[in-house]
Amino acid sequence: MDRRDFVSGAAAGAAGAALAGCGPSTEGGGEAANVQPQQNVRWNLASSFPQSLDTIFDAANILAERVKQLTGGRFQIQTYQAGELFPAFEVLSNVQAGAVEMGHSASYYFKGKDPALIFGGGMELLRELFAKFNVRNLPGGNTGIQMGGWFRNPIQGLEGLQGLRMRIPGFGGEVMSKLGVNVQNLSGGEIYPALERGAIDAVEWVGPYDDQKLGFQEIVKNYYYPGWWEPGPALTFYVNQSAWEGLPQTYQHALEAAAAEANVRTLARYDARNPQALKELVDAGVKLRRFPDEIMRRAETATEDLLRSQSSGALYDKIYESYRNWRQTEQRWFATAEQAFANYAYQGVQLSNPG
């Protein structure tokens, strides 16, 4: 979609409109009494992402465009990038407070509020978790596996990580810190200049498509994989619970269906955009290198230690156990037919030899 067309169209219709979906909540599952099925509803959505991360940010636009189509234009959602309404890391609290009807974010950004927010799956348990924040959660896209990041020099084993100044936020940064890395937190726009003037030695961002746009390949050439701290990070749409309950059922269904579609289309876009970007990076002289096994093993141990020790109580423990069981059962299946096929089909297709 053309975001500008949508936004200007929505703005015309929304000028001065009350937040029709934000009436008092209603009981139970029936048609909400305070909004008629044909009523116009105008919502706002605050994203934690900048428009420059276009694949992620557009998940919200895919949702908004489809909801508009499904309701004949009667339910419209205007999307705002990080900082337009609220700073990126204040999205959840503002949806919780009802200052905005919807948000779009990566829930691990908010692990300070509850460490259980780092888990991306198990819908029933996550509904229980988000209820504490007055939020109804819907799936909101996925980047697929990310890359491990850009390093000025090839990594010399675990020793090479000691004191290395690396930009890596969140839980991945906590693990890297356990491995001896000097973890730096920089926002997207600060990274390139810091890398250029030698203030940092390494950086992780997303994957080939998003990384290429920030231009790290102009400064450093060692591009490591896999991004083991984000092998498939789930994004989430947040809906204020009272706003949700104020919607006619048909509009609730429209939101659910549009979120499901935005979820898979966002991953499909990454799957389509990353391969081409990776090829261009390698053509431009970037060296692809795999993290050494000793770093992978040490990171795995540190990750499991942190996941165990940071428990916030019974619900955390339930989600963690559910996640571990699910992962074990799934891996046994995917390690069979899927992995055997991939290992056969991928023989010799790599773009350059791993270092």
Next chain:
Amino acid sequence: MDRRDFVSGAAAGAAGAALAGCGPSTEGGGEAANVQPQQNVRWNLASSFPQSLDTIFDAANILAERVKQLTGGRFQIQTYQAGELFPAFEVLSNVQAGAVEMGHSASYYFKGKDPALIFGGGMELLRELFAKFNVRNLPGGNTGIQMGGWFRNPIQGLEGLQGLRMRIPGFGGEVMSKLGVNVQNLSGGEIYPALERGAIDAVEWVGPYDDQKLGFQEIVKNYYYPGWWEPGPALTFYVNQSAWEGLPQTYQHALEAAAAEANVRTLARYDARNPQALKELVDAGVKLRRFPDEIMRRAETATEDLLRSQSSGALYDKIYESYRNWRQTEQRWFATAEQAFANYAYQGVQLSNPG
């Protein structure tokens, strides 16, 4: 959803109803003149699948249920399993003729009509292909990778395939025939008795979840992987072109959104159901075995030979080239971070040693 509830509910509303969506087609992209946005529409959908393949068959029910929800019950689609309205392999021709508004099938079933129908991706080119059949195609689910099938005895290299009587239909069967297999075509219900009385030596069906229900593990124990002839078979919803054009735009959007959701939910269900079934099969004494490399290599060569030689003309060639280019670019990306992560994470998780 509860299929029976839906079907009986729809039947009450649909009794004697005309096929409101099947009026004469209208021009262009505007709101269709012959159906009002609030009009009731009752469609039928003929599936090529039996209800016993519940994950695949339910893709059509997910679609129908969501379309009903999105339109406040005004657009309802009644689903029929294979054989209820038409035989499995006559679904496409009946959608083409307008005898039914929708179908759900695996398009490679119809490669006799045009061999280009074996390709599962490239939406723009496939729209051009399906237009020849008076059909608008929508994505309709995926099983994920399938298993290679059940063999009475472990396979002794390529020689072991000579004259082996194996139930394997379609393009996979054509390839197996090139490898010396005596290919048998049997419908689902005929397989178990044929295996039991020794009339066949091997059979492929789908994957752990569907295979377990047919009970092959009670007779033979060697379960091979990967199902290289179906590493991710795409299913498709067919919509009769005139029926599509007769829909109000809002209903067209409802169909598109519901199909996108049914597409990904069906794959998600397989991803959730196969692992548990695989575990139960192994617990019951089934031996997991990987196809030997020499068979994989010979099958790959035979597949590429067939894909090249069966061309039906310019459109086939365009789709085949698009598929090859896409596959090469995608594999280069997935062979990097994704495969490195999987190979690390799956160490030692296999349920039993490959033979």
